[in-house]
Amino acid sequence: MAGLPATSGRGRLTQGQVDVALHNGFGTYQKVESGALVPSAKYLRQVAELFGLTPFDLQVAHASLTGTEPVPHPSERPSSPWAQVIQGQSQMALVLDYSGALIAVNAAAEGLFDGEPPANFWHWMLSPAGRQCLGTWEEDWAPYVLAEIRRAQARHPADPGLETLRTELGCHGYLQGMEPARWGFTAEPRTMHHPRWGTGHVQYLAAQIEGSSGQMVTLPFTPA
Template sequence: MPDLLRSWRSRMDPRAIPGLAASGRRSAGLTQRDVARLTGVSERWYGALERGSEAKYSADFLDRLSSALRLSPAERRALYLKAVGRPPALASTPDAGAAVDVDKALLQRFLDNQSPAPAFATDLAWNVIGYNEPLLDWFPWAAYRANQVRWAFLEPEARQHLVNWEQDWARPFLGQIRYERAHHPKNEALWQLEREILAGSPAARRMWDRREMVEHSHGALRRLRIPFHQGREVAVRIVALRPMRSDLLRVIVLLEDRHGSDAV
């Protein structure tokens, strides 16, 4: 495992990857810190994997790592076998975004026009299907088979990045899952997301019993502590939108709230 991951990192060109600063580097390839940022985990967590340490590495993380390192199908299979002792599941997961009627070019133009505010779009099951460049500066992992909710619950780093994780982020996310499941009971992607979150997170199972239901987080003030801000806590106002033609797509814009940040 150590030799494989070092080899895969060394062949990557950081200048070709959005969200990474490539100037001033003394050597080619990605550092462990780069890969950690691109996959949404801590450098310590990724370093443990590269050292061959055994841990409960999620399929979501391994898939993001495979995408970030541009692994071939054979290399992805090798990664799974080395990391968790089994091959990856067949790529047959339900795609909630398949039925979304959206003009992708128009959506991308809208997202780009939100700069400098980070903005992204997800399908009904919170799979990221579009983003602008500022979003990648804040969350580089969003470009790699990302699912917003899986990351929030299944990656340890999320609890450090999402301030007041349980009250402000985890419980509202679970409430939104319950809300969407009630309105789309036959949606396979939502059902699978619920199952994976509850199976992989004891905290989620405990909070799920509260039976809270939340429609959306539009207008909510939340706080982040991410590497892009060098550890500084930043308050953001969440703007959540849905096109009039479809409730299978959501667009999120994160507006930095200076007043909220000053109050921290």
Template sequence: MAASGDPQALGQLLRSRRERLRPSDVGLPAGRRRRTAGLRREEVALLANMSTTYYTFLEQGRPARPSAQVLDALADALRMSAAERQYLRVLARVGEEPLRAGAADAPAEWIDPGVVALVQRLEPFPTIVKGRRWDVLASNPAGHELFTDWDALPTGERNLVRWMFTAPRAREVYLEWEPEARAMLGRFRLAAARHPDDPGFEALIAELKRDSEEVRQWWPRHDVTAVGSGSKKLRHPTLGPLDYSHVVLQVADNPDQTMVTYSVAGTVG
């Protein structure tokens, strides 16, 4: 039987996006003075061509199985981005099953030795491989130098998201720390939504909320970011501030694992 998704998180996402919109954003008149932020529920229902009662049930987190057509209509009505649409479908479990690899009885995450060897061959380009919970599973010397010596950290602390939000060095390396941290948390949230039965995700999220004021503030917003290649402004410990381009590759034999490799694009102007 297909999983029923996460109706509570789905409802929270819908409400947060409804409250961010103004009537003028969707072509509606402002009307009388409003007592609540954003659009009214009946306005979203009208835009999505559904009953207010049904939309209210969804936003309240009641168990439901909205179809792909309903989700598309809601995404259009709420002006969702591509990443938000993907997140909406993951929460509703439409078009994909939740991944079970992180369940309590699953084996520990394993990385193919051939992937580890490839990471080393990419030296001197900083390269890391992160797993399903964003644990750093492999890194070459250039990756250690640019970010941190992952192998020297205790096993439970070799996590990219944990490092980003709790290590002082992360704020030195990322010249634009806040937007980069927000984006990383958004990508991590999308990964966590795909593993609803993974207690490791739950424990890590609880620790991040405990140890980071930013995570406590940002997590309830349900912001998500798509995974993709791009550029970053980073401070190398010996070369100083540089523009880096990075490429993200999925490991074919284990789609939960991704390789990220960096190359210098130029000096920071």
């Protein structure tokens, strides 16, 4: 079966029975299996649940049948060992979920915040506190945060957390009329006024955490 592991295939189910189980038109699964129809991400998740595929098997099937990686489900948060990984770094490091919510922060990154770390890192970056810390904010920071939020909303359009984030950001008058950048964060240096280390440059280096909807963000700091 195209793109799906033989050991976890449909077993004794016929192609027609798969269509009935997934409430699809007759012949849908046969077209997917033969490669005549490119399935949606939702359809592949339904097939994975029906066949009991592992997340890794789903990634392989998704890549084989669509040529792209599946978007992680919001519930697939990074496991707790990632918090231990960032604690061992000397540079500022964070673990975020798909909506910018802060899952873990190391000691170096805690120095960015006045008191307790915020619930949402992207929200903090666009807040007055973030504006004070992030130099050349209007050019080098805010548009790229808005781009990251736009990408997250495109991936998870029905997520209530992202809708709440957008509503809260709409209360900031200084964001009115600001357009997102054409892409998210890249590795070029950006100015930062660190409360403890002074003015310098950082890079926003984000890496998707395999098998989850989260990412690890490292912010290496170079004094000016």
